[in-house]
Amino acid sequence: MTAPLLVQRPSKALLIGLVVSGLLALIVLAVMLLAGGPVGFGLSALLAVAPLPVLLAAVLSLDRLEPEPKLNLAFAFAWGAGVAIVAGIALTLAGQQLFLRAGYASSAVENIGTVVLAPVIEEALKGSALLLLLRRRIEIDGLTDGIVYASMAGLGFAAVENVGYYLLAFGEDGASGAVQLFVLRGLIDPLGHPIYTSMIGLGVAYALTRRTAFRYAAIPLGYCGAVFLHGLWNGAATTNSLSWLGGAYLVIMAALVLLIVVTVVERRHLVARMAYYLPAYQQTGLVTDADVRMLTTLPARKAARKWARGAGLGRAMGDYQQAATELTLLHLRAERQGMDARRFALERDALLGAMAQSRRW
DSSP: OOSGGGOOOOOHHHHHHHHHHHHHHHHHHHHHHHHHHHHHHHHHHHHHHTTHHHHHHHHHHTTOSSOOOHHHHHHHHHHHHTHHHHHHHHHHHHHHHHHHHTTOOHHHHHHHIIIIIHHHHHHHHHHHHHHHGGGGGGGOOSHHHHHHHHHHHHHHHHHHHHHHHHHHHHHHHHHHHHHHHHIIIIIISTTHHHHHHHHHHHHHHHHHHOOOTTGGGHHHHHHHHHHHHHHHHHHHHHHTOHHHHHHHHHHHHHHHHHHHHHHHHHHHHHHHHHHHHGGGGGGGTSOOHHHHHHHTSHHHHHHHHHHHHHTTOHHHHHHHHHHHHHHHHHHHHHHHHOOOHHHHHHHHHHHHHHHHHHHTO
16 A cells, blocks of 8 residues: 555565565576576577566556555565475476386376476465465455466566576577577467466455455365466477467466456446545545546546646645545455454544645645
């Protein structure tokens, strides 16, 4: 939350996790550099990073009404790029060794590692970023937040993993091999990992924002969905069949459409609840009919921020919009999950204070 009175201090665990994950990601990249040489590594890193700004912008655009704290987002990305990558490689290799010792042929073990072990292990590790953020559950106000955090973990994982894949292709077929693989992984299916892990994000967010009796069952269900999508794509890729690959791609695109529909529906619901809750605060002098109209459409909010920047009040307008959005989300949390009256009053008054501080300019 950006409202000054409601910002949570960064927890030590979150900061430690961010630093450790970042260091592990750097170590993995350093090993790749030493193994592949500066030319191959440079090209591979460039190809892996090239689509990242667009992908990050696309993911963050889902959460424009109530942006998540930058530190939390950085933690999710770094966790995917560091801890999830290192632990995923180690556990997958250990699992393959168990199958080898059990007498399975090396070719069968390789397929088991790709189609079964990698999806099961990697999705658990990427999704654990969501579980680690449960202690800061006040930041997860809806399903969109779960999708955003999961996508950040997936993007971090994919960025480092792609460097490794492009480096292997460069070692086998030179620059042309790396570029050909980039077309598949970086252009055709750049959102694979974010989509898979978003299934877990949906489950975690549903468990946190609903009061149904079996809400926590959504977490393992989301995990199963992530493993299924991941395993489906990996399995299709091992067949070298365009029909299988095309079918898997269509299923994953259907999952992407589902995620987009969820975010659009939730955004419309939030806007509708703003129009319902905020007029009750008109007697405070902090909300007018014009403010409600401005707050309840994205184009109007953008136009208001543009006007405010021209008047030198861009920060104040942004803080006002954010606090008003958080006030609506506070009502929604109380409506969905229940909330102690004293705690509700304290958070409400803090947000009203932030709105008043913004409006005085």
